[in-house]
Amino acid sequence: MGSAFLAPLLKDPGLSHTLQNVRNGRVLAHRLLPAFDSKSRRDGLLRYESLDEGSAMLIAPSSAVHTFFMRFPIDMTFVTKDGRVLKTRSEVRPWRMAGALRAYVVIELPAGTLARCDTVPGDMLVIVPGNSSDSSKTNLSRSRDDSVSASPVSRVNTR
Secondary structure: OOOOOOHHHHHOOOOOEEEEEOOOOOEEEOEEEEEOOHHHHHHOOOOEEEEOOOEEEEEOOOOEEEOOOOOOOEEEEEEOOOOEEEEEEEEEOOOOEEEOOOOOEEEEEEOOHHHHOOOOOOOEEEEEEOOHHHHHOOOEEEOOOOOEEEOOEEEOOOO
């Protein structure tokens, strides 16, 4: 996968990483969920109940996504191979589609993240490697069946 933007995540997948806006220094996410293989790109967030603040799913390669069957709104940013933001969409509700020509990565974030972090088209995003001890800082989330999950997202119980 030839992408300078994704290189830190691909080089050290065991480390925690931070997604940061170069223009203003704001951190969009400190828990990154890669979706780089066919199955994880296809599933995306569809099987999740929610996306915790500070989390982001990076779907690559991809220039378009949909929110069919999702249960919550999300923010999306469409990014080139070098990390330049081409397009943003805020608070995209379920049953919508969005895409951007020339995008290589689609980043899905909790609704409101792009506004809070003042991220706009033209900004450069970078993935900054952190240390592995940061990955222990996860939020507990409740899924529909009230089970508790210690992960950046809450999975729906598929029983």
